[in-house]
Each structure stands twice: as structure tokens, then as C-alpha cells.
Amino acid sequence: MLRYTCTSLLFLALLSPVFAQDYTQSQSEREQQNIEDQEGTPRAKKEKIPYPDKKRGTELGIDISRFLLPVFDEDRFALEAHIRTNIGKRTFFAGALGSETVSFDDKSYTYESTGFFARAGIDYDIFVVEDAGNNDNILIGLRYGYALQEHESGSITIEDGYWGDYHSSVSPYTFSTHWVEAIFGLRSEVLNNFYMSWMIHLKLKISSGNSELLEPYAVPGYGNGSNAFNLGFSYVVGYQIPWGNKKAK
Incomplete structure (x- = not known):
């Protein structure tokens, strides 16, 4: 029991300077100290990280999600x-x-459509990274889309047991x-000059x-x-x- 009491007293003695207040200071000194403690030291201004020299070039690719x-x-x-x-x-x-x-054919409706589409716009990289050699991108952008298609319905049937079925095309x-x-997406260099992006x-x-006249089942690209x-x-x-990359020193 004495051992635990001594240990406790020693622990309190060691902590007492931490919680003790310095009463040797004058009232004005203590007030000034409190003001400084409340205001705190001014934070150092965070240095802005410059956009790194990422690889530039022209990428040609295919959308593999279309195959699914x-x-x-x-x-x-x-x-x-x-x-x-x-472009920058x-x-x-x-x-x-x-x-x-x-192309589909069900009991009362057949439909066929074929067409092409094009999209064009600007992307902006918001990913600023400090790692040298990191060529990844976080992209936001805008696109304008255009589709031209031809479609038809070779057979339209409206069943009616009283007046008889109606057929049209x-x-x-x-x-x-x-x-x-x-758009919003991520683009990453998985191998040298090979990129994957979603x-x-x-x-x-x-x-x-x-x-x-005939509502399209699906508009190409839309x-x-x-x-x-x-x-x-x-x-x-x-x-x-x-192209347009700086040579490594």
C-alpha cells in the first residue's frame, strides 16, 4: 500500500509544474500573456504549388466500354x-x-436505326501534384455533341379485339x-505514353x-x-x- 501511495505522490509531483501558474508575474504581464495565447502565433503562409511540367502530346484511343x-x-x-x-x-x-x-423485332413493333455522332470540347486538368514524373490528370470539361441518324419502323401493330388490329409502318x-x-474524369499513365481514363x-x-414522327429508341452518342x-x-x-516536351537536364 505504501508503495502505491509513494508512486502516486511522485507522479503528482512531476505533473505539478505543468499545471502550476506562475504567480510571480504581475497582473498586467499575465493579461498580456493571455492575449498572446488567445491570438496565437500567426500561421505561416502556405506556399502555392506550381503546376508541374507533365508530358504533352496527342492521344489516340478507343472507348472499350462500348464493347460492353x-x-x-x-x-x-x-x-x-x-x-x-x-492546347496549353x-x-x-x-x-x-x-x-x-x-435493331429489334418484337410482337407489335420493329425498329431499325443507324447513325454516327461526334463530340468536341475542352478539358482542364485540376490535378496539381508534387511528385516528379507524375503525368496523371483529374479533368473537368465541356462538350458539344451532334448525331445524325436514319431510323424506321417496318411494322407497327396495335391489337384491338373489337375493331380489329391496326397495322402501320x-x-x-x-x-x-x-x-x-x-464531364468529370480521371486519366492515368499506366505505361510509358499509354493512358487509361474514365x-x-x-x-x-x-x-x-x-x-x-417516330421517337428514336436511342440517339448515337447520346x-x-x-x-x-x-x-x-x-x-x-x-x-x-x-511532342513539345522539355528535354530532361
Whole structure:
């Protein structure tokens, strides 16, 4: 018992200077000290990290997510190629060109569509990194999209047991669709000059010509033709042809 008591007293003795207040100071000195403690020392101004010299060049790639489209919708098939090139230290021109076909036949409705699409816009890299040799990007950007397609319905049947079935069709005709989209994505150099990137696309339809006659099942590059707003995803694998890079010292 005595051992524990002595140990406790020794512990309190060691801590007493920490909690003790210096009463040798005058009242004014103590008030000044309190003000300084409350105000604290001024923080050092954080130095802004400059944007690093990342690799520049022109990237050519394909959207491999398009090959998975038939898994989720067996009636659709699409191909899409991408290009991205530096127009500034951290800005890029980005474009895409592709095609899409749709074909299905159910009991009361047949539909066929084929067309191409194009997108173009600007990306901006917001990823500032201190690691030397890190060429990854976090991108935000805007795109303008355009699609031209021809579609038709060779057979439309409306069943009616009283008046009899109604049969009709819509001949092939061509129309265009315009939209804008905002993008956010990540781009990473997985091997020397080989990049993989994924993007989320928020798409807003501007106009669609003569779609009232036959509403498109899907607009190439845009998605569901009946929606004013669509959410898209792309996963691009590409190779960057380097140019305009500083030689290593």
C-alpha cells in the first residue's frame, strides 16, 4: 500500500509544474500573456504549388466500354474513337467520333436505326501534384455533341379485339440531334505514353429534328432518345504521341 501511495505522490509531483501558474508575474504581464495565447502565433503562409511540367502530346484511343453495350442492351452496338491533344500547359482539346446501330423485332413493333455522332470540347486538368514524373490528370470539361441518324419502323401493330388490329409502318428518314455535356474524369499513365481514363458525362439535349414522327429508341452518342437528360460513362484506352516536351537536364 505504501508503495502505491509513494508512486502516486511522485507522479503528482512531476505533473505539478505543468499545471502550476506562475504567480510571480504581475497582473498586467499575465493579461498580456493571455492575449498572446488567445491570438496565437500567426500561421505561416502556405506556399502555392506550381503546376508541374507533365508530358504533352496527342492521344489516340478507343472507348472499350462500348464493347460492353450489347451485354446490357442486346439490341444496340456501337464503336467510338477518341482524340485528346494539349492546347496549353493544363488544357486539352478532346473529341470523339463513333457510330451506333439499333435493331429489334418484337410482337407489335420493329425498329431499325443507324447513325454516327461526334463530340468536341475542352478539358482542364485540376490535378496539381508534387511528385516528379507524375503525368496523371483529374479533368473537368465541356462538350458539344451532334448525331445524325436514319431510323424506321417496318411494322407497327396495335391489337384491338373489337375493331380489329391496326397495322402501320414508318418509312426510313434522317434527322439530327444536338446536345451539350459536362464531364468529370480521371486519366492515368499506366505505361510509358499509354493512358487509361474514365469519364462521367452529364448530357443535356438541345434539339432533335423531326423526332415526333417516330421517337428514336436511342440517339448515337447520346443515349435514350426520349430523355431530355442522360448520364453516360466512357472508359478510354489510348496511346499518346509525345511532342513539345522539355528535354530532361
